[in-house]
Amino acid sequence: MSKQKQKGREVPGIQGGKEQVFSFPHMGDYHVPIARLLENMFPSGRVLVPPPITKQTIALGSRYSPDFICAPFKFNVGNYIEALAKGANVLIQTGLGCRFGYFGEVQEQILRDLGYEFQFFSLARENARLKNAYQGFRQLGCPHSPAKFLFYVLIAAESIRIMDHFAFIMRERAGFAQRPGSFEYLYGCMLEELRQVSSIKELLAIRRQYNEAFGKVEMRQTQHLLRVGIVGELYTLMEPYSNLFIEKELARHNIMVSRRMSAAFLLFGKNSRKSLKDTGKYMRYWPGANATDSVAQSRYYGKLGYDGIIHMKSYGCTPEINAMPALHNVGKDYNIPILYLSFDGQTNETGVLTRLEAFVDMLEMRRKTFEEDGLSGRGHRFYFDKGSRS
Amino acid sequence: MKIGIPKAFLYYRYRELWQTFFQEIGCEIVTSQDTNRAMLLAGTKDSIDESCLPAKIYLGHVRSLIDGCDHIFVPRFENFGKNDVMCDRFMGLHDIVRNVYPEASLIGFDLASTEHKSQWQAYLGLGKTLGKGAIEVLLALRRARLAQEAADQKRQRQQNELFRQQGVKILLAAQPYLIHDPYVGGPLTAMIREQGAIPLYSDHCCRRQCRKRALEICGNLYWIMNKESVGAIAMHRHQVDGIILLAAYPCGSDALVNELVLRKVKDVPVIQIILDEQQSESGLATRVESFIDILKERKRVSA
Numbered sequence: 010m011s012k013q014k015q016k017g018r019e020v021p022g023i024q025g026g027k028e029q030v031f032s033f034p035h036m037g038d039y040h041v042p043i044a045r046l047l048e049n050m051f052p053s054g055r056v057l058v059p060p061p062i063t064k065q066t067i068a069l070g071s072r073y074s075p076d077f078i079c080a081p082f083k084f085n086v087g088n089y090i091e092a093l094a095k096g097a098n099v100l101i102q103t104g105l106g107c108r109f110g111y112f113g114e115v116q117e118q119i120l121r122d123l124g125y126e127f128q129f130f131s132l133a134r135e136n137a138r139l140k141n142a143y144q145g146f147r148q149l150g151c152p153h154s155p156a157k158f159l160f161y162v163l164i165a166a167e168s169i170r171i172m173d174h175f176a177f178i179m180r181e182r183a184g185f186a187q188r189p190g191s192f193e194y195l196y197g198c199m200l201e202e203l204r205q206v207s208s209i210k211e212l213l214a215i216r217r218q219y220n221e222a223f224g225k226v227e228m229r230q231t232q233h234l235l236r237v238g239i240v241g242e243l244y245t246l247m248e249p250y251s252n253l254f255i256e257k258e259l260a261r262h263n264i265m266v267s268r269r270m271s272a273a274f275l276l277f278g279k280n281s282r283k284s285l286k287d288t289g290k291y292m293r294y295w296p297g298a299n300a301t302d303s304v305a306q307s308r309y310y311g312k313l314g315y316d317g318i319i320h321m322k323s324y325g326c327t328p329e330i331n332a333m334p335a336l337h338n339v340g341k342d343y344n345i346p347i348l349y350l351s352f353d354g355q356t357n358e359t360g361v362l363t364r365l366e367a368f369v370d371m372l373e374m375r376r377k378t379f380e381e382d383g384l385s386g387r388g389h390r391f392y393f394d395k396g397s398r399s
Numbered sequence: 400m401k402i403g404i405p406k407a408f409l410y411y412r413y414r415e416l417w418q419t420f421f422q423e424i425g426c427e428i429v430t431s432q433d434t435n436r437a438m439l440l441a442g443t444k445d446s447i448d449e450s451c452l453p454a455k456i457y458l459g460h461v462r463s464l465i466d467g468c469d470h471i472f473v474p475r476f477e478n479f480g481k482n483d484v485m486c487d488r489f490m491g492l493h494d495i496v497r498n499v500y501p502e503a504s505l506i507g508f509d510l511a512s513t514e515h516k517s518q519w520q521a522y523l524g525l526g527k528t529l530g531k532g533a534i535e536v537l538l539a540l541r542r543a544r545l546a547q548e549a550a551d552q553k554r555q556r557q558q559n560e561l562f563r564q565q566g567v568k569i570l571l572a573a574q575p576y577l578i579h580d581p582y583v584g585g586p587l588t589a590m591i592r593e594q595g596a597i598p599l600y601s602d603h604c605c606r607r608q609c610r611k612r613a614l615e616i617c618g619n620l621y622w623i624m625n626k627e628s629v630g631a632i633a634m635h636r637h638q639v640d641g642i643i644l645l646a647a648y649p650c651g652s653d654a655l656v657n658e659l660v661l662r663k664v665k666d667v668p669v670i671q672i673i674l675d676e677q678q679s680e681s682g683l684a685t686r687v688e689s690f691i692d693i694l695k696e697r698k699r700v701s702a
Contacts, residue, residue, distance in 0.1 A: 075658035076673070077649035107487050108651050114619050115655045118662050134621070135481075291498065294475050294509060296491030325449055325649040331491025333447045334498035351449060 029054035029128075029150065032097035034085040035062055037247040038176075039272055041200050042168040047101075049161040049207075050151045054099070059092040062250040066091060071354040073119050080251055080323035081244040082112055083354045086119060093125045099149065104133030106298035107328050166276060167212050168203045173273035174216075175199060178223055180268055184260035187227035195222050231263065235317075235372055238310035239268040240303040242322035242329050245352055246270050252321050252350070253358050255365065262369050267315070269306055270299065291335040300332035307336055311343030316372045318345055324353040346371065400529070402506070403429045403468035405460035408453055409476065409489070411575040412602070416547035417472070420522065423539030424531045429468045431460040434582035438463060443676055445499050452583070452647035452675055453576050454488055454495070461496055461503065470506040471496075474521075477511035483610070483623040486652050551606070558603040562638050567596040567694050570635055572628045572660075573645035574653070575602040583674055584645060590684055594691040599639060601631035608634060617659050625656045632664060641668045641694045643687075648675040668694060 031047045031054055033040075040058045047056045060066075062084060070087030089100055100120075104110040113131035120127065130149055132142055143158050151158070179192040186192055199219050206212055237259060245251050246268060259266045269278075279302070285295055287305035295301055307318050320336060322329040333349070340347040348368045350361060402421050404410060410417070410430075421428050432438075434456050442459025464471050473496050476489040493507055506528055508521035519540060526536030562568070569591055571578050578584040578600050591598040601609075609630025613620055616633050620626050632642055644660060646653035657671050670690050672683070 075654045078654045078658075108655055110621065111619070111652075111655050114617065115659050118659055122662055133619070292494050293497070294490060294493055295477075296494060297487030300491065325651065325654075327451075327487040327651040328491065330447050330450045331487060331495060334495050338498050338501075 027098070029099050030057050030097045031055070031099045031101060032057045032059055032089070032092035033101040034088040035059055035248065036244060036272075037249060038172065038200055039169065039247070041204050042165045042172065045168065045204060045206065046161060046165040049164070050146055050153065050158070051149070052152070053150065057092055057095060057097045059088040059097075060095070062088070062248070067354045073123065075115070077325055079108075079325050080353045081109070081248075082116070084244075084248065084251060085112065086116055089116065089120055090123070090125075093120065093127060097127065099128045099130060102129070102131050102133065103137060104131065105137060107326070109298075110134045164206065164209065164212065167209065168206060169276065170273045171212060171216050171219075172200070172203065173271040175219055175223060176271065177268070180256055180260075180266045182223075182226070182228065182265075183257075184263045184265060185228050185231060187229055191226050192223070195219065195226070233373070233376060234265060235263070235369070235376065236265045236267065236315045237372070238306065238315050238318045239266060239321065240270065240306045240310075240318060241320045242303075242326045243270055243275065243299055245321045245323050247272065251323070251352055253352070253361050255319070255321070255350075255361070258362065258365060259369075262366075264369065267310070270302065274302075275299070288335065291338055292332070296331035297328035300328035303329060303332050304335045304339060307339045307345075307347070308343070311339060311345045315345060316376060317368065318347045319350060319368075320347055321350045321352065324351050346375070400426050400470070401429050401468040402426045403431065403464035403471040405457055405464060405471070405473070406431045406433065407457040407460045407580065408492070408576045409474075411579045413547065415550040416543045418543075419546040420539050420543035421472075423542055424526060424529065424535060426529065429464065431463050434459070434580050436582075439582065439676055446495075449649070451488065451650050453574075453580075454492075455676065456580070456583070457492070458496070458499060461500060465500060465503050470504050472507060473497075473505045474507040474525075475509045477509070477514075477516075479510075479512050479623055481513055482621045483512075483626070484621050486622060486624065486650075488651070554603045555605055558599060561597055561599055562635070564597060567641070567691060567698060568599055568639045569596050569691070569694070570599045570601060570631060570639045570642045571645060572601040572632050572642055574624055574628065574647075574650075575600075577645050577647055577674065578602065583647070586680055587643075587645070587672070587683065587687065590687045591691070594688060596640075596691050596694070599635070601628040604631045604634060616663055617656060620656065622652045622656070625652050629656060629660060632660065636664065636667045639667065640698055641670075641690060643690070644669060644671040646671060646673050648673050668697070 029051060031051060033043055044056045044058050066087035067083060069090050070083035070085070074083045074086050092100070102113040102116065104113050110133050113129065113133050117129040130145060132145065135141060136145055143155060146158065153161070175196055179196050183192045199215065202215050206215065239246060239256070249256065256266050256268070281295060281301060284301045284305040285292060287308065288301055289308060291304050291308070292301055303320065310318055336347060348364065404417055418428060438459035439456055441462050442455040442457065445458045445462065446455045461471055461473070473493050475493040476485040478484040493505065496503065497505060506525065508525045509516055510518060510521045519537065522540045523533060523536055526533070571588070573584070578588070588598045606627050609627045610623065611630065612633040613626040613630035616629050620629065636642070642664070644657045646657055661669060661671060670686070672686060
């Protein structure tokens, strides 16, 4: 750690009077609070949100990444290259848990070998602690006092909480809106407002306002409600491009989608000791990253009588593979079907959609057989699960 | 009491320690056979298809032990300190085996130094589950550690002598369970010897020094096993003619670390060889032969 500090000191905050242009990799819609945070932290610099992920991004990322690295690495490298091409010169990376903690160092080397000139700021492992993060930000040229720094971090954290709260409700209800797309529209409007937010008061107002608006959306009544829980590796779950918009596809099939994993869950709701306990007999030890959460949540969905679980991860994700034998047993014991999907940069959309359709058909047939046999005691009500702290 | 030890993964790092420890506390040891094709196939059938090659081999070993012993020894390793972390696979290994083979009786320990579960605490717990007293266990552990240290130093001395020999020297930088497994790394070392070159192993160097020197190449590296293999490169890169990076498909940490080594070590010829369960020996032989030919030619020209 002391070594890193020295490294940071060698590079002064602003190089030769050039304007700092900050950029960071995409993950879902979280670019909104992160961009706002960076704007607040560095009033003299400019924040460049990297262009949205496209096929080109993945192609670029895959070309320069190691052979059997997981997909998030490739997406990040693609984002960085596109941001650098647009003029970014300070790149930010985080890193915790599994091998994600070592992404920063390798990505920096790859980009330097490509000939780009930039400053790389890594909030990995020890540096992610608030105190070290503050020192790092100061070295980059953040002029604020610790109190002001904390204030801006709090605003960003609260924005993420509000976002995830409404995203959770949106995922559950999107398939049942009287006018399709009304939840997505409301959510989009909320993101616009969060982009401009500058005080706690405004945040509370946004929360109140959208609570009302989400409640007012007209819903369709359905007879046969299918409920599916989504668990798995965090990046693949949170970046819709990397899971080929599977949640939207499920909503199109009129399925209630529940996904408790989100940035807010990772920041505030996560308690590794509790989730290890919630895995019951299936796991005795922590297998790395968020794998215990996958098992604990699957068990939770099994107990609630959900119709199915979709487990998603990027190819070769070690912690999730550690958890998969336990998931097999959860599926068997709770009699709940689990669809395992693994994504890398080159995943074929049609193949995944075919498997998803087959899975949904199977769930519908299963539900029908249950009802014919009079076994429909499980999960009949229209149940909204708010999650503990989503 | 018969204790089964799978001859895979960390067996190649702690062979003497485990053998002496169990003997000292009065247990009989059953070690599984050397890895063979049938074991690999059985392990592949029982594991998730995306897990790494050594993990599949490990499950094959565990399966072969189920009928032959009372308990199977499957420990869990998390870390040896804040920046000496094991790969995630070792953290989940106990639970994988428990979920795949519910009929097997497992014993083991949980080693996580940052959570006050250091080596002696771990072994004390292990002794307790076997019904042994604390003093007996600690004495056994002390003898076992001395035996392991003596064996390690002997291997280091032997390797240091090899460094002084003439001829083409090749450093195999990889995890010990890849290099020393007779089915995985065995054919490779045989090929190197056949070509008249001397194979040197990254895990037969001084581990403590390796861990320090690794940071010269990879600044913030925190996986202890990778630190040891990379540190061997940092220590001996000028004493050898070439370096072979050996990785199993799809190893989580090697994917990143080997990429960084390939990008940063430019003064010595380096190749990366990736092994998987569909390995054909002729493909491997072609690569090794051409690499050694280049090294020999380089040596001749520079002389």
